[in-house]
Amino acid sequence: MNTEHFRFWPARLPKTLTIPETTLYDNLVLSAKKYPSKTAINYYGGTLTYRSLTDEVERLAGYLENELGVEPNDKLLLYMQNSPQFVISFFAILRLRATVVPANPMSTTEDLAFYVKDCDIRHVLTGEELYSKAAPLKESTSVDDIIVASYADYIDREKAPADIPDAVLGTGEPFTEGIPWEKVLANTKDPSPYNGTGADVAMIPYTSGTTGLPKGCVHTNDTVQANTYGASAWMSMVADTVTLTTLPLFHVTGLVHSALAPIASGSTMIMLTRWDRDYAAKAIEAYGCTHWINISTMLIDFLANPALENYDISSLEVIGGGGAPLPATVGEQLYERTGLRYVEGYGLSETISHTHFNPPDRPKMQCLGIPSFDVDARVIDVATGEKVAGYEEGELVVNGPQVFKGYHNREEENEQSHIELDGKTFFRTGDIVKMDEEGYFFLVDRLKRMINASGFKVWPTEVESILYKHPSIHQACVVSEPDEKRGETVKAFVILNDQAEGDIKEEDIIEWSKNHMAAYKYPRIVEFRDSFPMTSSGKILWRKLQENE
Template sequence: MTQPLPRPWLSRYEAGVPQTFVPSSLTLPQLLERAASKYPDRTALSFIGAKTSYRQLWQDAGRFAAALQKMGVQKGDRVSIMLPNMPQFVVAFYGTLLAGAVAVNTSPMYTPSELEHQLTDSGSETLVMLDTFYPRYAEIAARVPVKRVLVTGVQDALPFPKSLLYPLKARKDGTWVKVPYGERTLSLTKVVASQAPNPQPVPISADDVALLQYTGGTTGVPKGAMLTHRNLVANCEQARGWMTDLRDGQEVTLAAIPFFHVYGMTVAMNLSILIGATVALVPNPRDLKMVLSQITASGATLFPGVPTLYNAINNHPDTPKHDLTCIRACISGSAPLLLETARRFKEITGGANLVEGYGLTEASPCTHTNPIFGAQKEGSIGLPMPGVDAVVVDDSGQPVQPGEVGELWVAGPMIMKGYWQRPDETAKTLREAFGHTWLMTGDMATMDEDGYFRIVDRKKDLIIAGGFNIYPREVEEALMTHPAVLEAAAVGLPDEYRGESVHAVVALKPGQSATEADLIAHCKGLLSAYKVPRSVEFRTELPKTAAMKILRRQLAQEAKAARGSTKASA
């Protein structure tokens, strides 16, 4: 019999957080149906002045499901959704699942070639997209399996007279696209309006695949993680158990983190529907003025986000003009939360609890987070959430001692079924051991005696200089304490003597100045000599994913290319 692994974190749970966890067998459509039954007249979605009640949202999802069925969409068929955070996304997502189909989250930032890969790999025959994105699809239409495209626009979700004025503004801004509607390209709004909200019942199991969520592809070709209804609902229930002070039917979630990103989809959309919250939709998280105005206009109480978003708010010139004290809790995910970012955000919001969490696409995604009100350990990702098992192992797959660095493995009801049509990749990522199916995260971590985990860094991002292991996050933490630094990333560059050397890429705050020598000197006071950057590159902005995660690997490739061209010219 397998000896159970220790769970020291259970003794550190806040009062009210369940020590044991059994996921329900609810499907995602049942979450929405239940919310519509309990809170029919409560605003489910708020979008630039337009409001959708839970009753209306449930009916619209039913109409969309009926429309898909009328077009021939069967159980298990894939429906790609390429939309920003807007009411149509939520309708399309839940309607797809209600029809028994599988949603495929598709980034609005995809290039035509990236879109072609995902549509082909997923076998999507239906694509729901924003009119602005249509030209990218048109480039690849002849090479993908898509049979029908349902197109919508921002104006379709706006109240009168904004619905009439928006196209005029889009034409003025040069963003208006004339879509060639026809037999295969249809208006989403007209299609939904033509249906009654009563699709044909489809038997849906909690173990059916609900979503193909493609990984970012930073380690190779993007793969579709197969996430089941049970995976996604369980993760919402785990988060609900962790946040002990959530008030069902009363919260307002500021949804700036994109829904097509697994973190935004689970924590901003699905969790909100689980608790009957109002979701204040922000279609573009880079529009900081809109983010700030929506916080105050909606009275947002929950604000899930990513470190770069919180950091941008900390440093935006309009932030002092807004009262952000309505925010009670924020869980930061997707990337490491630097200490300075958390400290300053808490200061400007009058004490909002901004805590670091951790997760992966393959885990639906949340696995760890710091206690909202209990003991938080700076720099840690906190404790495993209810129902999550976690262990740090050495290269042979054996648990290491507390405080020792190893690879983090996680297990629980939120772990994916596998990668879509890639059993070889699944076998490399999921492993049976200690009585569980483990997701091998590829992240280097430690666990202390209390069960708090720290991510040291990605295995593949490790910088090895002169035989010493250097974790980029540690260097970035040091850079971020400099008063002039807005954003920072540390990467490794080839070094003939050391093997690799640390190269820093930074963006400075508006109106601030610093030289390479200034930042290197600053780091010398905080880091061991071998960790100090040997070179510093200045940029106005660091490249980021659609979810505002800094593209460290892209920076490394560009820095290597620049160094190579410099040597060649010399």
């Protein structure tokens, strides 16, 4: 186990963390007992206290059990955008010792049908704007019931600090087969007594499926608790923390850092359904937000807001995120504006968010950070499985309390994705990394994304990080292009800053690149774009751009 990073471990934090043997649902109950009148969720001006949040969880759980027959170990599809109903549904499912299967709101009916079949799902909880995609499941799959929520039921127009997005106000479209949320909450029957354990399967988030069919990652209360309490401790969350919740909650990073950790600490979430930089700035000022975990594309947009100087965002104490490297120039803009350094982390669905964090007091830019509590992270040779010599690049493998229990119904993939080292089982992340002499880890790229240019390995993420240093580049995405002589060559899609449009040509970017990276790495082709295909969590869908090539 590497220990170089312990020299830079955050002050006043232990190097190991004892995880409670209680469950995620217990976290909510304990916070409600300690802070019953405290606001748990502020949603566009509307508020839910811990007492009312727990009460609605109990009523939904009672309905699911008594009216729909939900039993322990049943799997339920949670298909909603960020909303109080997402949180209520999540904990109500856990209350029955059933399993949450969260789905990306951008999922199609075909995507949902795959999850339903893979997990033998009979019940779906969804938002009204997504109902038309969920409804066909009743005709073609095992789904029996669909509960439909209207997010607008929880807002307060008069108290909202800014205009409320149309997506929150509702579609007004009728749904004939779904069960209305208000009917569910009218339930008066209590659920059975709770006797959940840490070993209960709590949730099965699915991988994105960019390298094949999506795979369900089986997580117990114990694995999720490891990162819930790890995030809370690392980011110094207390009851008076105010978290700006902008990352989608179906995604593991948003769920753990922006919902589960705040609830475990008894703090408040300021929740947004859709990203809106003006609403975010006004919310930070109005509610004194202290913590904000995001993705780099959100922060880039936030800092590019010409009206930002009109808002007081001095309450912010911690800003960080992961999923995509933050350009160094943006990190400097953040520091100049707030005095805060961006705290990047690294993780996967298989590890229910982070395995690595940057120390908040000593972060490095475009860096995965150092291994989190009780994580053994190693770099191995892709071909031999042996530990690489010195600080060479190789595949990242991890062992830790947050690592999943395996892929659901995927025995072959489970064997292929694990390796035994020194008597311990490690998960093979498929990410190529390198570690510096201080024990910090840096992403080189995805193993499957490598470009082979005339026999040289080119990692798109590395090229992108250099391109971001160009003062005219707003965003960049690098892919491979077939080439007669080189086999593959490097192509860069680029979005220019507003002020650079019309002044910079593709050839200018290529010439600049020649002087800033090795001859085999620089892009031979540059194509300007106005936008990139993105996931709902803000990641660039490089594979879609690659497929077009």
